[in-house]
Protein backbone atom coordinates (compact mmCIF):
# COMPACT_ATOMS: atom_id res chain seq x y z
CA UNK A 1 0.00 0.00 0.00
CA UNK A 2 1.11 3.53 -0.81
CA UNK A 3 0.18 6.02 1.90
CA UNK A 4 0.33 9.78 1.66
CA UNK A 5 -0.06 10.90 5.24
CA UNK A 6 -1.03 14.48 5.96
CA UNK A 7 1.15 15.49 3.02
CA UNK A 8 1.77 19.09 1.97
CA UNK A 9 3.81 19.79 -1.17
CA UNK A 10 4.99 23.21 -2.37
CA UNK A 11 6.24 24.45 -5.73
CA UNK A 12 6.76 28.24 -5.59
CA UNK A 13 3.39 29.66 -4.46
CA UNK A 14 1.57 26.46 -5.31
CA UNK A 15 0.43 24.14 -2.47
CA UNK A 16 -0.94 20.64 -2.71
CA UNK A 17 -2.38 18.57 0.13
CA UNK A 18 -2.92 14.83 0.15
CA UNK A 19 -4.06 12.35 2.76
CA UNK A 20 -4.85 9.11 1.01
CA UNK A 21 -3.92 5.50 0.36
CA UNK A 22 -3.52 3.48 -2.83
CA UNK A 23 -3.88 -0.29 -2.48
CA UNK A 24 -0.92 -2.44 -3.51
CA UNK A 25 -1.39 -3.68 -7.09
CA UNK A 26 -3.94 -0.90 -7.77
CA UNK A 27 -4.05 0.80 -11.14
CA UNK A 28 -5.01 4.42 -10.62
CA UNK A 29 -5.64 7.14 -13.19
CA UNK A 30 -4.63 10.60 -11.91
CA UNK A 31 -7.07 13.15 -13.31
CA UNK A 32 -7.56 16.89 -12.96
CA UNK A 33 -7.21 20.26 -14.65
CA UNK A 34 -3.95 21.55 -16.06
CA UNK A 35 -1.80 23.07 -13.34
CA UNK A 36 -3.76 21.17 -10.66
CA UNK A 37 -0.67 19.43 -9.33
CA UNK A 38 -0.69 15.96 -10.90
CA UNK A 39 2.99 16.05 -11.91
CA UNK A 40 3.88 17.58 -8.55
CA UNK A 41 2.27 14.63 -6.77
CA UNK A 42 4.17 12.08 -8.84
CA UNK A 43 7.45 13.99 -8.46
CA UNK A 44 7.09 13.90 -4.67
CA UNK A 45 6.46 10.14 -4.64
CA UNK A 46 9.50 9.65 -6.88
CA UNK A 47 11.58 11.77 -4.51
CA UNK A 48 12.26 14.77 -6.75
CA UNK A 49 10.38 17.12 -4.39
CA UNK A 50 10.72 16.99 -0.60
CA UNK A 51 7.38 17.41 1.23
CA UNK A 52 6.86 20.49 3.38
CA UNK A 53 4.92 18.35 5.79
CA UNK A 54 3.73 14.77 6.16
CA UNK A 55 5.01 11.42 5.01
CA UNK A 56 5.03 9.12 1.98
CA UNK A 57 5.05 5.45 2.93
CA UNK A 58 5.34 2.32 0.81
CA UNK A 59 4.42 -0.94 2.57
CA UNK A 60 4.67 0.98 5.85
CA UNK A 61 8.16 2.28 5.18
CA UNK A 62 8.78 6.04 5.15
CA UNK A 63 10.45 6.91 1.82
CA UNK A 64 11.85 10.26 3.05
CA UNK A 65 15.42 9.04 3.66
CA UNK A 66 15.63 7.44 0.21
CA UNK A 67 17.05 9.31 -2.78
CA UNK A 68 15.04 8.94 -6.03
CA UNK A 69 17.26 6.14 -7.33
CA UNK A 70 16.87 4.15 -4.12
CA UNK A 71 13.05 4.33 -4.04
CA UNK A 72 10.92 1.40 -5.18
CA UNK A 73 9.71 3.60 -8.02
CA UNK A 74 10.14 3.63 -11.78
CA UNK A 75 8.86 6.57 -13.75
CA UNK A 76 7.84 7.05 -17.37
CA UNK A 77 7.40 10.47 -18.92
CA UNK A 78 6.01 11.58 -22.26
CA UNK A 79 9.53 12.08 -23.66
CA UNK A 80 13.09 11.47 -22.72
CA UNK A 81 12.66 7.98 -21.30
CA UNK A 82 15.59 6.61 -23.30
CA UNK A 83 19.14 7.90 -23.67
CA UNK A 84 19.48 8.71 -27.40
CA UNK A 85 23.18 7.83 -27.65
CA UNK A 86 22.75 4.33 -26.20
CA UNK A 87 21.30 1.27 -27.93
CA UNK A 88 18.02 -0.12 -26.58
CA UNK A 89 19.96 -2.92 -24.92
CA UNK A 90 22.31 -0.45 -23.21
CA UNK A 91 19.33 1.64 -22.12
CA UNK A 92 17.63 -1.38 -20.63
CA UNK A 93 20.65 -2.78 -18.82
CA UNK A 94 20.63 0.39 -16.70
CA UNK A 95 17.50 -1.00 -15.03
CA UNK A 96 19.53 -4.02 -13.90
CA UNK A 97 22.87 -2.39 -13.15
CA UNK A 98 23.41 1.36 -12.67
CA UNK A 99 26.86 0.99 -14.26
CA UNK A 100 25.36 -0.58 -17.35
CA UNK A 101 27.49 -3.72 -17.49
CA UNK A 102 26.13 -6.32 -19.87
CA UNK A 103 26.50 -9.98 -18.95
CA UNK A 104 25.05 -12.99 -20.80
CA UNK A 105 22.43 -13.37 -18.05
CA UNK A 106 21.42 -9.70 -18.28
CA UNK A 107 21.33 -9.90 -22.09
CA UNK A 108 18.91 -12.82 -21.84
CA UNK A 109 16.66 -10.97 -19.39
CA UNK A 110 16.64 -7.89 -21.64
CA UNK A 111 15.78 -9.97 -24.69
CA UNK A 112 12.93 -11.63 -22.77
CA UNK A 113 11.57 -8.23 -21.66
CA UNK A 114 11.80 -6.90 -25.22
CA UNK A 115 9.96 -9.95 -26.51
CA UNK A 116 7.27 -9.37 -23.85
CA UNK A 117 6.53 -5.93 -25.30
CA UNK A 118 6.73 -7.06 -28.93
CA UNK A 119 10.27 -5.79 -29.61
CA UNK A 120 12.23 -9.02 -30.01
CA UNK A 121 15.53 -8.33 -31.76
CA UNK A 122 15.44 -4.54 -31.24
CA UNK A 123 18.26 -4.52 -28.65
CA UNK A 124 21.07 -3.32 -30.96
CA UNK A 125 19.11 -0.35 -32.35
CA UNK A 126 19.29 3.21 -31.11
CA UNK A 127 16.05 4.92 -29.99
CA UNK A 128 16.08 7.14 -33.11
CA UNK A 129 15.64 3.99 -35.22
CA UNK A 130 12.36 3.20 -33.42
CA UNK A 131 8.91 4.71 -33.95
CA UNK A 132 7.24 6.64 -31.10
CA UNK A 133 5.14 3.62 -30.17
CA UNK A 134 8.17 1.35 -30.21
CA UNK A 135 10.09 3.77 -27.99
CA UNK A 136 7.18 3.66 -25.52
CA UNK A 137 7.32 -0.12 -25.60
CA UNK A 138 11.06 -0.08 -24.90
CA UNK A 139 10.49 2.24 -21.93
CA UNK A 140 7.85 -0.17 -20.63
CA UNK A 141 10.29 -3.05 -20.98
CA UNK A 142 12.74 -1.09 -18.85
CA UNK A 143 10.09 -0.52 -16.16
CA UNK A 144 9.36 -4.23 -16.24
CA UNK A 145 13.05 -5.11 -15.84
CA UNK A 146 13.61 -2.67 -12.99
CA UNK A 147 11.30 -4.75 -10.75
CA UNK A 148 10.26 -1.72 -8.73
CA UNK A 149 6.85 -2.04 -7.15
CA UNK A 150 5.54 1.41 -7.99
CA UNK A 151 5.28 2.63 -11.57
CA UNK A 152 4.48 6.29 -12.11
CA UNK A 153 3.43 7.30 -15.61
CA UNK A 154 3.17 11.01 -16.44
CA UNK A 155 1.18 11.14 -19.68
CA UNK A 156 3.58 8.67 -21.27
CA UNK A 157 1.49 8.03 -24.36
CA UNK A 158 0.04 11.51 -24.96
CA UNK A 159 1.93 11.91 -28.24
CA UNK A 160 0.54 8.68 -29.68
CA UNK A 161 -2.69 8.41 -31.69
CA UNK A 162 -5.80 6.98 -29.98
CA UNK A 163 -5.41 3.46 -31.39
CA UNK A 164 -1.79 3.16 -30.38
CA UNK A 165 -2.55 4.69 -26.97
CA UNK A 166 -5.18 2.06 -26.30
CA UNK A 167 -2.71 -0.63 -27.35
CA UNK A 168 -0.05 0.74 -24.99
CA UNK A 169 -2.51 0.93 -22.09
CA UNK A 170 -3.48 -2.69 -22.65
CA UNK A 171 0.20 -3.54 -22.64
CA UNK A 172 0.71 -1.66 -19.35
CA UNK A 173 -2.13 -3.63 -17.80
CA UNK A 174 -0.96 -6.91 -19.28
CA UNK A 175 2.75 -6.58 -18.54
CA UNK A 176 3.04 -4.37 -15.44
CA UNK A 177 -0.40 -5.15 -13.97
CA UNK A 178 0.22 -8.89 -14.28
CA UNK A 179 3.57 -8.39 -12.51
CA UNK A 180 1.62 -6.97 -9.55
CA UNK A 181 2.95 -3.44 -9.91
CA UNK A 182 1.07 -0.53 -8.39
CA UNK A 183 0.46 2.00 -11.14
CA UNK A 184 -0.36 5.70 -11.00
CA UNK A 185 -0.89 7.26 -14.41
CA UNK A 186 -1.57 10.90 -15.19
CA UNK A 187 -3.93 11.24 -18.11
CA UNK A 188 -6.23 13.84 -19.64
CA UNK A 189 -8.35 11.28 -21.44
CA UNK A 190 -11.33 9.66 -19.66
CA UNK A 191 -11.13 6.69 -22.04
CA UNK A 192 -7.55 6.07 -20.97
CA UNK A 193 -8.56 6.19 -17.30
CA UNK A 194 -11.26 3.57 -17.93
CA UNK A 195 -8.89 1.42 -19.91
CA UNK A 196 -6.13 1.46 -17.28
CA UNK A 197 -8.09 0.03 -14.41
CA UNK A 198 -10.77 0.53 -11.86
CA UNK A 199 -9.55 3.46 -9.77
CA UNK A 200 -9.01 7.18 -10.30
CA UNK A 201 -8.00 10.07 -8.11
CA UNK A 202 -8.67 13.74 -8.75
CA UNK A 203 -6.07 16.45 -8.18
CA UNK A 204 -7.72 19.85 -8.07
CA UNK A 205 -7.96 23.02 -5.96
CA UNK A 206 -4.87 22.25 -3.96
CA UNK A 207 -5.88 18.76 -2.97
CA UNK A 208 -5.35 15.21 -4.16
CA UNK A 209 -8.50 13.24 -3.30
CA UNK A 210 -8.56 9.58 -2.28
CA UNK A 211 -8.90 7.10 -5.16
CA UNK A 212 -12.45 6.03 -6.01
CA UNK A 213 -14.08 3.88 -8.67
CA UNK A 214 -13.26 5.36 -12.06
CA UNK A 215 -16.59 4.57 -13.72
CA UNK A 216 -18.67 6.20 -10.98
CA UNK A 217 -16.31 9.18 -10.91
CA UNK A 218 -16.65 9.79 -14.63
CA UNK A 219 -20.41 9.22 -14.52
CA UNK A 220 -20.86 11.80 -11.77
CA UNK A 221 -17.71 13.94 -11.66
CA UNK A 222 -17.04 16.51 -8.92
CA UNK A 223 -17.49 20.14 -10.13
CA UNK A 224 -13.82 20.81 -10.94
CA UNK A 225 -13.50 17.66 -12.97
CA UNK A 226 -16.89 18.25 -14.64
CA UNK A 227 -15.72 21.58 -16.11
CA UNK A 228 -12.47 20.05 -17.14
CA UNK A 229 -14.12 17.12 -18.88
CA UNK A 230 -16.45 19.58 -20.63
CA UNK A 231 -19.66 18.20 -19.13
Ligand SMILES: Nc1ncnc2c1ncn2[C@@H]1O[C@H](COP(=O)(O)OP(=O)(O)OP(=O)(O)O)[C@@H](O)[C@H]1O
Nearest residue numbers: 011012013014032033034035036037038039040041
Ligand atom coordinates in the same frame (compact mmCIF):
# COMPACT_ATOMS: atom_id res chain seq x y z
N1 LIG B 1 9.45 24.51 -10.37
C1 LIG B 1 8.33 25.17 -10.10
N2 LIG B 1 8.36 26.37 -9.49
C2 LIG B 1 7.23 27.04 -9.20
N3 LIG B 1 6.00 26.58 -9.50
C3 LIG B 1 5.91 25.40 -10.11
C4 LIG B 1 7.05 24.63 -10.46
N4 LIG B 1 6.63 23.51 -11.06
C5 LIG B 1 5.29 23.56 -11.09
N5 LIG B 1 4.84 24.71 -10.53
C6 LIG B 1 3.44 25.10 -10.37
O1 LIG B 1 2.79 24.07 -9.64
C7 LIG B 1 1.45 23.93 -10.09
C8 LIG B 1 1.17 22.46 -10.38
O2 LIG B 1 1.92 22.05 -11.53
P1 LIG B 1 1.89 20.57 -12.07
O3 LIG B 1 2.84 20.50 -13.19
O4 LIG B 1 2.05 19.64 -10.93
O5 LIG B 1 0.38 20.46 -12.61
P2 LIG B 1 -0.27 19.35 -13.55
O6 LIG B 1 -1.60 19.03 -12.94
O7 LIG B 1 0.67 18.21 -13.75
O8 LIG B 1 -0.48 20.16 -14.90
P3 LIG B 1 -0.53 19.67 -16.45
O9 LIG B 1 -1.76 18.82 -16.58
O10 LIG B 1 -0.67 20.96 -17.20
O11 LIG B 1 0.74 18.94 -16.74
C9 LIG B 1 1.29 24.86 -11.29
O12 LIG B 1 0.59 25.99 -10.86
C10 LIG B 1 2.70 25.18 -11.66
O13 LIG B 1 2.76 26.46 -12.23
